[in-house]
Amino acid sequence: MPPTLILVRHAQALHNEMKDYSIRDPDLTMLGQNQCLELRKSLMENPLAKEAGLIVVSPMRRTIQTALLSLDWLIEKGVKVEADAGWQENSAKPCDTGSPASKLAEEFPGVDFSALDPVFPDKTSPAASHYHFGRTPLLARARAALARLYTRPEKVIVVVSHSGFLRLAVTGCYYFNADYRVFDFSPQEGMPPDHGGDEAYGLVQHPSTKERGGGLGWSWTHEVVLGADLPDGEVPNELPPVS
Incomplete structure (x- = not known):
């Protein structure tokens, strides 16, 4: 049986606060750190979150920081934090382009970067075509990211990602900073007919997060x-292409 997904948007980061999208891979703000405390409390009280066996993060500073601050109680129990470039934000603006993986691995030793796509953080070159900002590559990336989770053995997986990608390519739902939604898989449903692949991974949201807005x-x-x-x-x- 495929896992239940808890999809989280990162807490407020510097580019959100300053409306400055030229900041490369921004950190959380103080407000964002406080939002993580509210997110942490809510997840700790959520019966499904208590059963999480894996944490997947977009390999960006703000998503990693959100995971470490709000899910530390799971990490302390031995739940693995795994970086997956498939959950990056949509654009190639500086704020949505990551830092070198070697730098991130040094700064966040508790995160597993071993399976990270070696093309990361490139999002613009021909080699990184699956990360380009366009309808076809983004929907295909969402489908591939969901496919990787669909076959996982964990009962519940927490994913920390970004509002644009989650809304426009994965779920169709809005996410405020640090808010989350819970979904079950509904294979072969939910993706547009021209999504660019042979297999679709639709999602059905739990009433608990659908009805109250996260x-x-x-x-x-x-x-x-x-x-x-x-x-x-x-x-x-x-x-320009990232070296």
């Missing part, structure tokens, strides 16, 4: 059609 109740309740607001073609490179 686990913390901070997010909008209305939804969008997957892929509807993504560019049909790829957006020109916003950064």
Whole structure:
């Protein structure tokens, strides 16, 4: 049986506060750190979160920091934190482009980067075409990220990712900073017919987070059609290839 997913948006980061998207791989703000405390309390009281056997993080500073601050109680029990580039944010703007993996591994030794795509943090070169900012690659990336989780043996998996990617390519739902939603898999449903692959991984949200606008109740309740607001073609490179 596929796992239940708890999908979390990172807490407030510097680019959110300052509306400055030129900040490369920004850290959490003080408000963001405080949001993590509220997220932590909510998850600790959530029966499903207590059963989590894996934590997956987008390999960005703000997502890793959110996981370490809000899920430390799971990590202390031995739950693994695994970095997966498939859960990065959509664009190649500086704020959505990661730091070198070697630097992140040194700074966050408790995170497993061993399976991280070696192309990371490149999001613009031909070799990184699956991370380009366009409707087809983003929906395909979401499908691949879900496929990797679908076959995992854990009963519950927590994923810390980004609002744009989660909303436009994965679930159709809005996520306020540090809010989360709970989903079960519904194979072969939920993806648009031209999503670009042979297999779809739809998700069905638990009423507990759907009806109140997220686990913390901070997010909008209305939804969008997957892929509807993504560019049909790829957006020109916003950064030179990352070495």
